Amino acid sequence: MSFEERLIEKVLASSGIVSARRRGEVARELRAHLEDAIEEARAAGLGEADIAQLIARRFGGPEDVARQFADVYRAERRAVYFIAFFLFAAVALVAVSAFVGAVQLTVALGMGYTAYRAFPPDHLMWEIALLTGLTLGYLSLHFTSHLFKRRGLAKAFLLIGGISTLAGLGLEVWLPGGGVVFIGAYCCAGAVCALETFCAGGWRKLAGLAAFFSTLGSLAPCVFMRAQNSSVWIMTTVFCLAIAVSCRFMNSLVAIFDRHILRRNFI
Amino acid sequence: MELDRELLKGSINLLIFRLLSQRDMYGYEIIQEASRRSDNAFQFKEGTLYPALHQLQRQGYLRSDWRTGENGRRRKYYSLTAKGRKQAEERRQLWQRFTAAINAVLTND
Numbered sequence: 001m002s003f004e005e006r007l008i009e010k011v012l013a014s015s016g017i018v019s020a021r022r023r024g025e026v027a028r029e030l031r032a033h034l035e036d037a038i039e040e041a042r043a044a045g046l047g048e049a050d051i052a053q054l055i056a057r058r059f060g061g062p063e064d065v066a067r068q069f070a071d072v073y074r075a076e077r078r079a080v081y082f083i084a085f086f087l088f089a090a091v092a093l094v095a096v097s098a099f100v101g102a103v104q105l106t107v108a109l110g111m112g113y114t115a116y117r118a119f120p121p122d123h124l125m126w127e128i129a130l131l132t133g134l135t136l137g138y139l140s141l142h143f144t145s146h147l148f149k150r151r152g153l154a155k156a157f158l159l160i161g162g163i164s165t166l167a168g169l170g171l172e173v174w175l176p177g178g179g180v181v182f183i184g185a186y187c188c189a190g191a192v193c194a195l196e197t198f199c200a201g202g203w204r205k206l207a208g209l210a211a212f213f214s215t216l217g218s219l220a221p222c223v224f225m226r227a228q229n230s231s232v233w234i235m236t237t238v239f240c241l242a243i244a245v246s247c248r249f250m251n252s253l254v255a256i257f258d259r260h261i262l263r264r265n266f267i
Numbered sequence: 268m269e270l271d272r273e274l275l276k277g278s279i280n281l282l283i284f285r286l287l288s289q290r291d292m293y294g295y296e297i298i299q300e301a302s303r304r305s306d307n308a309f310q311f312k313e314g315t316l317y318p319a320l321h322q323l324q325r326q327g328y329l330r331s332d333w334r335t336g337e338n339g340r341r342r343k344y345y346s347l348t349a350k351g352r353k354q355a356e357e358r359r360q361l362w363q364r365f366t367a368a369i370n371a372v373l374t375n376d
Contacts, residue, residue, distance in 0.1 A: 029317060029343045036295040060312025068318030072325060
């Protein structure tokens with residue numbers, strides 16, 4: 001690869017320009033500029049090594065140029081980032097809901113219940129509020145914590161917590177009880193993120209999550225539902241364990257999003 | 268004479284407006300023209316011109332199109348929009364008032 005192509009690549013690599021068409025156009029424009037500069041230097045009788053040095057000096061640091069391009073296209077980058085995030089969140093929410101629902105249904109059918117008995121409409125709304133609070137809370141905390149240099153998770157928890165509380169209060173008006181569940185699920189997402197931060201290694205994280213959610217699943221029927229029936233206890237524990245597995249699944253999705261979309265296009 | 272880099276950075280938009288108000292140009296041509304007219308005093312880092320051009324285009328002051336130059340090469344030419352022409356004139360007047368005020372301070376004892 002020629003030195004001018006390397007220079008262009010360095011500029012584009014950290015320019016933060018999201019659109020492939022625009023990146024191509026910037027590359028074409030810079031290439032035309034460098035070709036002119038090289039031609040002029042050759043006409044002045046310079047050797048190839050001297051030309052490369054001269055062009056690099058006159059062009060300036062590629063990091064500086066890239067940073068200036070990043071400033072120019074910041075608004076566009078943020079808009080695309082938010083769209084990508086919400087699409088990703090929607091996919092994660094559907095995937096988590098489908099998985100948790102499938103596990104619950106399998107266990108319920110195994111215990112001899114009908115699908116309607118396992119998912120009565122009022123309970124279903126409550127469950128959707130819970131999974132939405134947990135999934136959106138988890139993803140928002142993960143990505144927002146990167147915006148802060150120190151105590152990222154704590155600051156993100158407070159920031160997103162404020163927004164979630166407002167959303168929860170709004171939901172409470174529309175679906176009494178749902179708002180409290182939504183905020184509670186957000187707090188669970190905060191606990192999951194903290195747990196993942198402190199537990200090193202995939203299996204330890206999964207074990208930590210399983211312990212956390214099985215405790216929650218054991219206590220929830222007694223504390224919140226005043227349940228006497230063992231089947232409620234089993235279903236809640238299964239539900240919570242399915243969420244624990246979903247959290248690990250979401251973590252893998254986040255890593256893919258981080259590596260292939262976020263770092264490649266936005267950071 | 269080499270000018271201070273910070274001073275140059277602040278006036279790059281003014282140079283672009285002034286040069287493009289006379290004719291359409293591509294990036295390298297703008298640099299060459301600024302350098303020629305200033306007797307090589309304006310020698311800013313060439314790469315920094317392009318983000319400035321893109322910024323002005325996003326703000327609606329410039330438009331651009333690819334044309335084939337005299338040597339047969341394709342170049343991205345920039346030209347001022349109506350909004351850009353108005354802005355160029357405003358900036359020119361502002362700059363003249365500014366330099367007149369500075370000169371008045373420097374010359375009046």
